[in-house]
Amino acid sequence: MASxxxxxxxxxxxxxxSSARVLTLNRPKQLNALSFYMVSKLLEIFHDDEGNPDVKxxxxxxxxxxxxxxxxxxxxxxxxxxxxxRFGAIFFDTEYKMNYLMATYSKPQVxxxxxxxxxxxxxxxxxxxxxxxxxxxxxAMPETALGLFPDVGASYYLSRLAGFFGEYVGLTGxxxxxxxxxxxxxxxxxxxxxxxSSLEESLCKVETSxxxxxxxxxxxxxxxxxxxKDSVYHRMDIINKCFSRKTVEDILYSLExxxxxxxxxxxxxxxxxxxKASPTSLKVFxxxxxxxxxxxVGQCLVYEYRIVCHILQGHHSKDFFEVF
Ligand SMILES: CC(C)(COP(=O)(O)OP(=O)(O)OC[C@H]1O[C@@H](n2cnc3c(N)ncnc32)[C@H](O)[C@@H]1OP(=O)(O)O)[C@@H](O)C(=O)NCCC(=O)NCCSC(=O)/C=C/c1ccc(O)cc1
Numbered sequence: 073m074a075s076x077x078x079x080x081x082x083x084x085x086x087x088x089x090s091s092a093r094v095l096t097l098n099r100p101k102q103l104n105a106l107s108f109y110m111v112s113k114l115l116e117i118f119h120d121d122e123g124n125p126d127v128k129x130x131x132x133x134x135x136x137x138x139x140x141x142x143x144x145x146x147x148x149x150x151x152x153x154x155x156x157x158r159f160g161a162i163f164f165d166t167e168y169k170m171n172y173l174m175a176t177y178s179k180p181q182v183x184x185x186x187x188x189x190x191x192x193x194x195x196x197x198x199x200x201x202x203x204x205x206x207x208x209x210x211x212a213m214p215e216t217a218l219g220l221f222p223d224v225g226a227s228y229y230l231s232r233l234a235g236f237f238g239e240y241v242g243l244t245g246x247x248x249x250x251x252x253x254x255x256x257x258x259x260x261x262x263x264x265x266x267x268x269s270s271l272e273e274s275l276c277k278v279e280t281s282x283x284x285x286x287x288x289x290x291x292x293x294x295x296x297x298x299x300x301k302d303s304v305y306h307r308m309d310i311i312n313k314c315f316s317r318k319t320v321e322d323i324l325y326s327l328e329x330x331x332x333x334x335x336x337x338x339x340x341x342x343x344x345x346x347x348k349a350s351p352t353s354l355k356v357f358x359x360x361x362x363x364x365x366x367x368x369v370g371q372c373l374v375y376e377y378r379i380v381c382h383i384l385q386g387h388h389s390k391d392f393f394e395v396f
Contacts, residue, residue, distance in 0.1 A: 080109040085135070086117060089276035091128035093121050097196075100136030105144040106192045108163050114196065115170040122178060128281045130177075131272060132197065133184040137208070142191025143167070145218075148396055157384040164223070164380050167192060168373045171225045175199035175369045179281045182290070184272070185209045185250075186265050195224020198258060199369065201283055202290060205250030205259040206268065207297070214245040216349040219391030221357040223380060227364030228372040233257060235308060236315035242357050243315070243323070244345045246304060251297035255305050260287075261294045307338065320346075320354045352389035 085096040095117065097104035121127040134140055143163070151159045174181055174196070181200030189197060189211045197203055205211075213222035213230070222230065222242040230238030233256050240246060253259035263271055271293045278286060299305050314326040324346055331339040346354065356379060364372045383392050 080107075083107060083110050084113045084117075086113075088127070091126065091279055092276040093117070093127045093130045094272070094276070095130065095132045097132070097134040097140050100134075100138070102144065102146070103138035103141035103188055104134040104136065104193070105141050105146075106167070106196070107144050107147060108166065111163065111167045111170050111192075115166055115173065118170065118173050118177065122173075127179065129180045129182060129275065129278055129286060130200075131182045131184065131275055132200070133272075134187060134193075136187070138188035138193070139183070139185045139209075140190070140193025140196060141188050142193055142214070145396070157381075160384040161381050164377060164384075167195065167224065168377055171195045171199055172370055172373055175225065175228075177201075180283050180286045182275060182286065184268060185211070185253075185259070186268060190214055191222075192224055194226070198229045199225055202261065202286065203253070203259045204261045204263050204268075204271070204290060205253050206263060206265040207250060208265055209250035209253060209259075211248045211253055211258060212245050213242050216243060216353040216357060217245055217345075218395045219350040219353055219389065219393070220383060221353045221360065221376075221379065223376045225369055225373050225376070227357075227360040227376060228367070228369040229258075231361045231364040235312040237308065237311060238361055239315040239323075239358065240304075240311045242361055243320075243349070243354055244342055245349070246342075246345075248304070249300070251299050252303055252305050254297065255299060261290045262297045263290070263293045264295060267293045304338075310339070320351070320358055323358075350389065350391035352391055 083099050085098050087094040099105060180202060182202040183197035183200050184204050185197060186206045187208050191213060194213060213226055215222050226242055230242050237256055250262050254262045274289050310330060314323055317323045317326050327339055327343050382388060386393060
């Protein structure tokens with residue numbers, strides 16, 4: 073039988089293919105949910121490869137039907153029930169450092185998002201230079217339903233989306249597909265999943281860190297997907313109208329006013345989702361994304377870290393402890 077250390081080691085598969093570092097998140101049964109070992113290992117590898125002139129780019133992907141379904145919520149439940157809040161704080165400290173390193177990295181990171189990308193999985197990919205989606209990609213930041221808030225730098229990268237789409241995505245936890253991610257800028261390329269192995273082969277032949285050259289390679293496999301007829305992207309006017317309001321109460325009031333003037337199941341479902349979420353989480357994230365617009369990624373992560381430590385200690389709300 074494999075020793076526990078060996079099992080941990082297998083959670084991130086590390087390969088060198090010519091000048092490319094290829095990293096595979098490898099907990100497929102848990103949808104590659106991030107353990108403390110995984111965030112520590114990713115931080116260590118990214119750190120080491122930054123100074124390694126033989127590594128020109130990093131490819132990050134997931135084994136199985138997910139890229140990554142977020143932080144390991146099973147482990148969180150153990151910590152939350154009677155554990156020491158500092159274990160959670162150490163997890164987030166390491167994870168946010170990894171997010172920061174990815175956001176400021178000197179070499180291109182190509183994330184292959186061929187499946188579920190949620191919470192911490194978004195943090196491990198959105199800060200990198202290239203985010204490749206497919207027809208199988210499902211993206212969401214589901215934290216407001218869990219008594220947390222969209223973190224891992226979401227107050228930075230969601231606040232950079234056009235209009236108030238970031239507010240919509242972060243507050244409601246709405247799921248986006250690959251075409252929607254490309255349309256709003258969360259993804260840089262759409263590549264059909266059938267072409268991913270050829271794409272990876274080409275990326276592994278790259279001898280440079282020049283993003284223009286890497287981009288041109290991915291372009292060769294890319295397609296322009298069509299948005300579905302019922303895509304939320306066609307609702308940008310109402311999203312901007314309602315989610316630009318100053319407070320969570322105003323956003324809800326504005327959606328409810330819209331619902332009164334037209335029968336639209338999307339509006340009522342959105343209202344219901346917001347009402348089921350943690351009110352504290354909604355307010356925290358709205359404030360964060362509004363302030364995040366004017367901050368750098370490092371400052372956003374520092375704010376998020378301070379807030380998550382309060383949540384772990386149950387200072388302002390116990391919603392997180394009710395869910396886990
Ligand atoms: C919509 C999903 C992604 C897929 O649904 P599905 O296709 O019906 O698949 P399953 O739900 O059956 O999931 C397959 C298996 O993967 C497991 N899994 C699926 N996500 C996970 C997962 N994040 N973790 C740990 N097992 C999982 C899930 O429990 C299940 O295990 P098992 O019942 O043993 O087969 C669904 O799994 C889902 O909602 N997952 C949770 C997504 C989520 O909330 N992510 C966490 C965001 S919050 C966050 O990152 C914070 C972390 C945190 C960290 C440290 C702290 O101290 C405090 C907080």
